[in-house]
Amino acid sequence: MKLEVKNLDYSYGSKPAVDNVSINVREGEFVGLIGPNGSGKSTVLKNIYRALIPDRGEIYIDGEDLLKMSYKESALRMAVVGQENDVPFNFRVEEIVAMGRTPHKKMFDIDTKEDKEIIRHALAHVGMEDMAKRNYLHLSGGEKQRVIIARATAQECDFLVLDEPTNHLDISYQMQIFDFVRHINATVLAAIHDLNMAALYCDRLYILDHGKVRYEGKPEEVLTPEIIKEIYGVDCSIETNPKTGRLNIAFIPDREHGGLGHTKEHTHAWAEPIEHEHNGHRHSHPHPAPGHEHPHTHTDSEGHTYTHTHGGDDHAHAHRE
Ligand code: ADP
Numbered sequence: 001m002k003l004e005v006k007n008l009d010y011s012y013g014s015k016p017a018v019d020n021v022s023i024n025v026r027e028g029e030f031v032g033l034i035g036p037n038g039s040g041k042s043t044v045l046k047n048i049y050r051a052l053i054p055d056r057g058e059i060y061i062d063g064e065d066l067l068k069m070s071y072k073e074s075a076l077r078m079a080v081v082g083q084e085n086d087v088p089f090n091f092r093v094e095e096i097v098a099m100g101r102t103p104h105k106k107m108f109d110i111d112t113k114e115d116k117e118i119i120r121h122a123l124a125h126v127g128m129e130d131m132a133k134r135n136y137l138h139l140s141g142g143e144k145q146r147v148i149i150a151r152a153t154a155q156e157c158d159f160l161v162l163d164e165p166t167n168h169l170d171i172s173y174q175m176q177i178f179d180f181v182r183h184i185n186a187t188v189l190a191a192i193h194d195l196n197m198a199a200l201y202c203d204r205l206y207i208l209d210h211g212k213v214r215y216e217g218k219p220e221e222v223l224t225p226e227i228i229k230e231i232y233g234v235d236c237s238i239e240t241n242p243k244t245g246r247l248n249i250a251f252i253p254d255r256e257h258g259g260l261g262h263t264k265e266h267t268h269a270w271a272e273p274i275e276h277e278h279n280g281h282r283h284s285h286p287h288p289a290p291g292h293e294h295p296h297t298h299t300d301s302e303g304h305t306y307t308h309t310h311g312g313d314d315h316a317h318a319h320r321e
């Protein structure tokens with residue numbers, strides 16, 4: 001299975017959400033789509049899984065024009081784990097997973113023994129086999145997500161489209177799901193919001209920003225401190241982890257602004273001592289850490305005393321004599 005997206009445009013209104021995006025996923029590749037919130041990741045994926053119709057562009061699956069296929073035929077080619085996974089009725093977990101079998105069936109076909117086995121296996125892979133009879137709508141966000149992943153695997157496609165598939169999951173399930181997806185050797189296009197997870201699992205990445213592909217390449221080519229700073233505005237240091245052989249990104253709080261909510265108007269780092277002048281005398285004392293502000297009392301050479309506080313967060317310099 002391979003995917004080619006060429007010059008895709010999509011606008012919700014007048015503002016383009018996806019602007020001339022081209023993406024290739026080769027057979028067996030695990031490709032990540034990363035980028036800040038609102039950069040267009042979900043919109044690209046929705047155009048691929050046919051929840052939206054492109055304004056312009058071409059999409060080919062194994063060289064065949066996806067936009068000319070029936071929806072059922074597309075569903076045989078790709079399984080989707082979208083971001084909004086609520087269903088309108090209160091199906092049982094096993095019924096939701098059984099929907100993954102639908103594209104394989106004719107109308108009114110019932111589930112065969114083989115289908116039931118596939119459904120059971122799919123639930124077991126996400127640790128949900130004991131919950132087959134539970135009501136889907138009563139599950140937690142993470143459990144719902146695991147059911148939807150089970151449905152996608154029951155669909156038995158070798159191409160998976162995933163939109164932040166592990167969003168609600170704790171770290172063990174996140175890794176279990178990604179490990180599983182890697183293990184089945186599917187071709188994958190996944191929006192992943194955690195850069196370390198993207199570095200750990202993806203063969204190649206596309207970085208979107210403002211609806212455009214800004215960078216494309218292997219994680220070690222595109223996850224650099226410079227590019228992360230440019231796209232996300234955050235400092236980081238990056239090392240190759242000796243155990244995984246994959247990049248490890250450590251984000252560095254912005255000391256300049258306290259890293260804790262200081263805004264750009266402030267002119268001094270919280271670690272710097274604060275100096276101020278009163279009646280021609282200069283005073284200096286360490287800047288309190290955010291949350292540790294307390295009043296200071298000074299007495300000057302003429303015997304005047306005054307108190308003031310430096311808000312660790314807001315840099316309030318209120319003087320009172
Ligand atoms: P991402 O998945 O990277 O966070 P999206 O594809 O969801 O980004 O959104 C891209 C842009 O399109 C954003 O500016 C977002 O506000 C806008 N957008 C997304 N969905 C809709 C919608 N249903 N109607 C209008 N604008 C939308």
Ligand code: MG
Nearest residue numbers: 041042083191
């Ligand atoms: Mg999204």
